[in-house]
Amino acid sequence: MAQLSSRFDELKTLMAESSRVIVAGHPRADGDSVGAVSALRRHLEIEGKDVTALLMEPLSPRYAFMEFSRHYEVFDAARHGALLSSADVFIMCDIASFARLGALGQAARASRCRTVCVDHHPCEDDGPADINLLDSTATASGRIAWDYIRHVGGRVDREIAEGAFVSLSTDSGWFRYANTDASVLALAAELASHRLDLPGIYRTIYQSNSVPMLRLLGHVTRSLNEECEGAFVWAIIRDELVRDLGVGRLDGDPILDVLRSAENVNVVALFTEQPDRSVHVSLRSRGSPDVNRIARAFGGGGHAFAAGTVLEAESAERDVRRLVAAVRQSLRPDH
Numbered sequence: 001m002a003q004l005s006s007r008f009d010e011l012k013t014l015m016a017e018s019s020r021v022i023v024a025g026h027p028r029a030d031g032d033s034v035g036a037v038s039a040l041r042r043h044l045e046i047e048g049k050d051v052t053a054l055l056m057e058p059l060s061p062r063y064a065f066m067e068f069s070r071h072y073e074v075f076d077a078a079r080h081g082a083l084l085s086s087a088d089v090f091i092m093c094d095i096a097s098f099a100r101l102g103a104l105g106q107a108a109r110a111s112r113c114r115t116v117c118v119d120h121h122p123c124e125d126d127g128p129a130d131i132n133l134l135d136s137t138a139t140a141s142g143r144i145a146w147d148y149i150r151h152v153g154g155r156v157d158r159e160i161a162e163g164a165f166v167s168l169s170t171d172s173g174w175f176r177y178a179n180t181d182a183s184v185l186a187l188a189a190e191l192a193s194h195r196l197d198l199p200g201i202y203r204t205i206y207q208s209n210s211v212p213m214l215r216l217l218g219h220v221t222r223s224l225n226e227e228c229e230g231a232f233v234w235a236i237i238r239d240e241l242v243r244d245l246g247v248g249r250l251d252g253d254p255i256l257d258v259l260r261s262a263e264n265v266n267v268v269a270l271f272t273e274q275p276d277r278s279v280h281v282s283l284r285s286r287g288s289p290d291v292n293r294i295a296r297a298f299g300g301g302g303h304a305f306a307a308g309t310v311l312e313a314e315s316a317e318r319d320v321r322r323l324v325a326a327v328r329q330s331l332r333p334d335h
Contacts, residue, residue: 004133004144008151011131014114018088020050022113024075024104026095027056028280030253031063031170031205033094035142036118038068038163040091043149046157052083054104060251062205066166067159077103084111091116094141096123096134097301118144121302122292136303139179142167143187161194166201174202177305178287209254212247219245220255227324228331230264234324239273252282260284267291267327271320277313279320282306289330298323 015021023040025033037053044051053072063069073080084090090108092098096119098105108115117129120138127134133144146164149156168188172180175188192198209217216237224235235255242250252270259268268284281300283291290304298319300309311319 004135004147005151007131007133008148011116011133011148012152014089014116014131015044015047015049018049018114020087021089021091022052022054022084022087022108023091023093024054024101024108025056025093026100027102029055029057029059030094032140032142032167034059034063034066034068035140035163035165035167035170036093036145037072038066038166039142039145039149039160040093040118040163041068041071042157042159042163043145043154046155052080054080056101056104058249060249062208062251063166065200065204066162068163075104077107080104081107084108084113087111087113089114089116091118092129093118093145094121095119096121096128096132098128118148120144139184140167140171142171143184146187156194158194158196161191162196165191165196166205169201170205174206179305206254210247212245213251213254215245216242216247216250217255217258221258224259226262228266228328230262231266231331232269232327233259233262233265233267234269234271234327235259236271236320237273239275239277252280256282256284266331269324269327271311273316277316279311279313279316280308281311281323282308283327289327294323294326294330297326 021044023037025037041051041053054075055072056075058074059069084107090113096117098109115129117127117132118141119134120136120141122136123134126132135144138144142164220235224233226233252272256268256270266286270282272280283295284306285291287304291307292302292304295301295307295309298309302308
C-alpha cells in the first residue's frame with residue numbers, strides 16, 4: 001500500500017511520542033473490525049504502550065477462540081471516561097464516522113487525544129480523524145493494520161497473525177468473494193504459518209450455529225420475499241420471533257449467506273428488528289447495483305458489495321418500504 005506510506009510514517013512518529021492508546025471497533029463488530037483491533041492492540045502492547053481495546057458490545061461467540069477475547073473491554077461511558085480524557089491516541093477500526101460510535105465517539109472527539117482512522121470503506125472526504133489510513137481497494141481494514149505493522153518493522157507473533165487472518169478471511173468470505181486475489185492468498189498463507197488452526201477457525205466462525213439459530217433460519221427462508229424475477233430477495237426478522245426461539249445474540253451473516261445463494265439473486269436485504277423497534281439493515285450485492293449508494297441514502301454506508309444502516313424506530317416501517325422500493329428501482333434495466 002505505497003499510497004499510505006507517508007501516513008504510516010506520520011502515525012509512527014505520533015506513536016513514538018505517545019504512551020496511552022485506545023483502539024476501538026465499531027458497533028456490532030464483525031470479523032474485520034475485531035481482527036484489526038486485535039492486531040493493532042497486540043502490536044502496540046509489544047511496542048511498550050499502555051493500550052486498551054474497546055468494543056461496543058461483548059465479542060460475538062464466533063470470535064471467542066481468539067486470544068483477543070481475553071484482552072478487550074466493553075465500553076462504558078462512566079467507567080471509561082477518565083481513560084478517554086487521559087489518552088494520547090484514539091484509533092477507530094473499520095469505521096470512518098465518530099457519530100456511529102455514539103458516546104464513545106463523542107468522548108474521543110472531546111478529549112485532548114489525537115485521533116486515527118483505519119478503514120477500507122469508501123469515504124467522501126479525507127476522513128474524520130487527524131490521521132486517516134484509508135484505502136477502499138484494501139480487502140479488509142485488518143489488511144491496512146497489517147501493512148502498517150510491517151511498514152514500521154513491528155514484531156509479528158501468533159496473536160497479531162490471528163487478528164489479521166480473521167480480518168482477511170471474513171471480509172473475503174473465506175476467500176470466495178471478488179476481493180480475493182493472488183496477493184490476498186499469499187498473505188493468508190504467510191499468516192497461517194504462525195501456527196493458526198485453519199479448520200478450527202473456519203468451524204468456529206462459519207459452522208457454530210445454535211439450534212435456535214437454525215430454527216430462525218427456517219422461519220426466514222419460509223417467509224422471504226422474492227422480487228424482480230428473483231434478482232432481489234429480502235426478509236424481515238421480528239424481535240418477538242428472536243426472543244420466542246431463544247436465539248440470544250443474533251448474527252445475520254449465516255442468514256445472508258443462505259439468501260444470497262439463491263440462483264438468480266443480485267441483491268439481498270435483511271431487516272432485523274431490534275428490542276427498541278429500530279431496524280438494522282444488511283444489504284449484499286454481486287456488485288451491481290452498488291448497495292453502498294442505497295445504504296448512504298438512508299444514513300448508512302459500506303461497500304458496493306456489502307453495506308448497511310439502522311432505521312429509527314419511529315419511521316422504521318415506512319423506511320423499510322422506502323428502502324425496498326429503492327432496491328427495486330436500482331434493478332430496473334433503465335436505471
